[in-house]
Amino acid sequence: MRTSYLDIKADVLNRIRQNIWPPGAGLPGEIELAEEFGCARATVNRAMRELVDEGILERRRKAGTRVKASPTRNARFSISLIREEIKKAGAEYRYALVEREIIAAPGWLRALVKIPKGGEVLHLKCMHFAANTPYQLEDRWINLATIPKARTQDFEDIGPNEWLVREVPFSEAEIAFSATNATQDVADFLDQSEGDAVFTVERTTWLNGENITHARLYFARGYKMTTAL
Amino acid sequence: MRTSYLDIKADVLNRIRQNIWPPGAGLPGEIELAEEFGCARATVNRAMRELVDEGILERRRKAGTRVKASPTRNARFSISLIREEIKKAGAEYRYALVEREIIAAPGWLRALVKIPKGGEVLHLKCMHFAANTPYQLEDRWINLATIPKARTQDFEDIGPNEWLVREVPFSEAEIAFSATNATQDVADFLDQSEGDAVFTVERTTWLNGENITHARLYFARGYKMTTAL
DNA sequence: TAGTGGTCTAGACCACCCC
DNA sequence: GGGTGGTCTAGACCACTAA
Numbered sequence: 001m002r003t004s005y006l007d008i009k010a011d012v013l014n015r016i017r018q019n020i021w022p023p024g025a026g027l028p029g030e031i032e033l034a035e036e037f038g039c040a041r042a043t044v045n046r047a048m049r050e051l052v053d054e055g056i057l058e059r060r061r062k063a064g065t066r067v068k069a070s071p072t073r074n075a076r077f078s079i080s081l082i083r084e085e086i087k088k089a090g091a092e093y094r095y096a097l098v099e100r101e102i103i104a105a106p107g108w109l110r111a112l113v114k115i116p117k118g119g120e121v122l123h124l125k126c127m128h129f130a131a132n133t134p135y136q137l138e139d140r141w142i143n144l145a146t147i148p149k150a151r152t153q154d155f156e157d158i159g160p161n162e163w164l165v166r167e168v169p170f171s172e173a174e175i176a177f178s179a180t181n182a183t184q185d186v187a188d189f190l191d192q193s194e195g196d197a198v199f200t201v202e203r204t205t206w207l208n209g210e211n212i213t214h215a216r217l218y219f220a221r222g223y224k225m226t227t228a229l
Numbered sequence: 230m231r232t233s234y235l236d237i238k239a240d241v242l243n244r245i246r247q248n249i250w251p252p253g254a255g256l257p258g259e260i261e262l263a264e265e266f267g268c269a270r271a272t273v274n275r276a277m278r279e280l281v282d283e284g285i286l287e288r289r290r291k292a293g294t295r296v297k298a299s300p301t302r303n304a305r306f307s308i309s310l311i312r313e314e315i316k317k318a319g320a321e322y323r324y325a326l327v328e329r330e331i332i333a334a335p336g337w338l339r340a341l342v343k344i345p346k347g348g349e350v351l352h353l354k355c356m357h358f359a360a361n362t363p364y365q366l367e368d369r370w371i372n373l374a375t376i377p378k379a380r381t382q383d384f385e386d387i388g389p390n391e392w393l394v395r396e397v398p399f400s401e402a403e404i405a406f407s408a409t410n411a412t413q414d415v416a417d418f419l420d421q422s423e424g425d426a427v428f429t430v431e432r433t434t435w436l437n438g439e440n441i442t443h444a445r446l447y448f449a450r451g452y453k454m455t456t457a458l
Numbered sequence: 459t460a461g462t463g464g465t466c467t468a469g470a471c472c473a474c475c476c477c
Numbered sequence: 478g479g480g481t482g483g484t485c486t487a488g489a490c491c492a493c494t495a496a
Binding site: 260270293294 | 462
Binding site: 013016017018019023055070071072073074075076077078079080081084165166169171173174175176177178179180181195196197198199200202207219223224225226227 | 242245304307402405425
C-alpha cells in the first residue's frame with residue numbers, strides 16, 4: 001500500500017513520544033521527509049498541516065518545522081442544538097417559553113454588542129427539560145434592528161436558538177464558559193438552591209459585523225462539558 | 230490570480246448566508262464546482278474538507294455534500310501552559326508547592342483511572358499566581374507505577390504540569406469543564422468565600438492505555454474560557 | 459453497481475522570512 | 478538571496494455507500 005498521510009502523522013507522533021524529536025527540536029524539511037517515507041511532498045505536507053492544526057508542531061517558511069516547545073493542545077467542542085444533545089443522551093426533550101418582552105436594550109447589552117441608544121431588543125427566557133427535569137435556562141436577547149422578523153415570532157413552540165439557526169445565518173460567534181452562583185431567579189428555574197454553582201455559557205453571534213443575538217445559558221447541577229484530545 | 234481554496238470557502242459561506250443553499254440543501258459535486266470556479270478538483274476538495282471540519286457541511290461518498298441541517302459549530306480552545314497563559318495576559322507568574330505526599334491511591338481515583346489496589350500515587354497541591362493574585366489551585370495525582378521518576382522530583386520550583394509536559398509524552402487525554410462550589414479548603418487558597426462558584430477543569434492523560442495523571446484545576450473568580458469562531 | 463468523495467502523485471510556481 | 482513551507486494542477490486510482 002502507498003504511504004498515507006495518516007501513516008506519517010502516526011510515525012511523527014511516535015518519534016515525538018519516544019523523544020527522538022523532543023520539544024523544541026527541528027524536523028527535517030518536507031522534501032527530505034518525502035524521500036524518507038517514499039511519498040510525494042504533498043502527502044507529507046498534509047500530515048504536517050494537520051499536526052500544526054492539532055497544536056503539536058509549528059512551522060514557518062524558511063525556518064522550518066519544529067516540535068512545539070510548550071504544546072498547546074487544541075480541544076474541540078461541537079456545540080449542537082440542545083434538543084439533539086438531550087435526545088442523544090436518550091432522554092425526552094421538552095421546551096417551555098417563560099418570558100417574552102420587547103424592550104429598549106439595557107445599557108450593559110448596548111455596551112457589549114454596540115446597539116444604539118433606544119434600540120429595541122426581544123428578551124426571552126426559556127427552559128429546556130430533559131425527561132421533565134430542568135436542564136438549561138436560556139436567557140436571550142435578540143437584536144430587532146438586525147432581525148426584525150423575530151418581532152412576530154411567538155417562540156411558544158420552538159426555542160429561539162433553534163429558530164435562529166434555521167432562519168438566520170451568522171458569520172462570527174463568540175463563546176465563553178464560566179461558573180456563576182445561581183441567583184434566586186436562576187435557582188428557582190433550575191430547581192436548585194440560591195448560590196449553587198452553575199455552569200454558564202455566554203454566546204454572541206454576528207452577521208457581517210451586525211450583532212444578531214446574545215444569550216446566557218445556565219446549566220443544571222452536574223453538567224459537564226467534555227472532550228477528548 | 231488563480232482561485233484559492235480560501236476563495237471557494239468564502240464563496241460557499243456566502244451562498245449559505247444568502248440562503249442560496251439553505252440548511253439541508255445539497256451542493257453540486259466536486260467536479261462540477263471545480264468547473265464553475267475554474268480550478269482543480271483538489272482545490273475544491275480542500276475547501277470542502279475545511280468546511281466539514283468547521284461543522285458547516287457534511288459529506289458522504291455517493292450521497293454528496295450538503296449544508297448541515299442543524300449546524301454543530303465547532304468551538305476550539307487552545308489549552309496552553311498556565312505560565313504562558315498568564316504571561317500572555319501581561320502579568321507576572323508565580324508558582325508555589327503547597328502539599329506533597331505519596332499515598333496509596335484512594336478508591337475514587339482507582340475507580341476513575343484503573344489503578345490496582347495499593348498502587349501508589351504522588352499527590353500534589355500547587356498554587357499558580359498572576360501578579361501575586363491567586364489564579365489557579367491545582368490538585369494533582371501522578372501514577373507512580375507508570376511515572377516512577379516523579380517520585381524523586383520535589384516540584385518546589387516547577388509545576389507538575391510543566392514537568393510532565395516536558396518529561397512525559399502522552400497519547401490520549403480527556404478534559405471536562407464544570408462549575409463547583411468552593412469548599413472551605415479551595416476557597417482559602419483562592420482567596421474567596423466558601424460556596425463561591427468555581428470554574429473547574431478535570432484533566433486525565435494516558436500513554437498507550439496506562440494512566441499517567443489526573444488533575445483538578447480550580448480557577449479563581451471571574452475566570453472565563455473563551456473562543457472565537 | 460455506479461457515483462461521489464478520499465487520497466496520492468509529480469511537477470510547478472509563489473510568498474514569506476530568516477540569515 | 479535563497480531556502481522553506483503554501484498552494485495549485487491534471488491526472489489517476491481507490492473506498493465507501495446509496496440506490
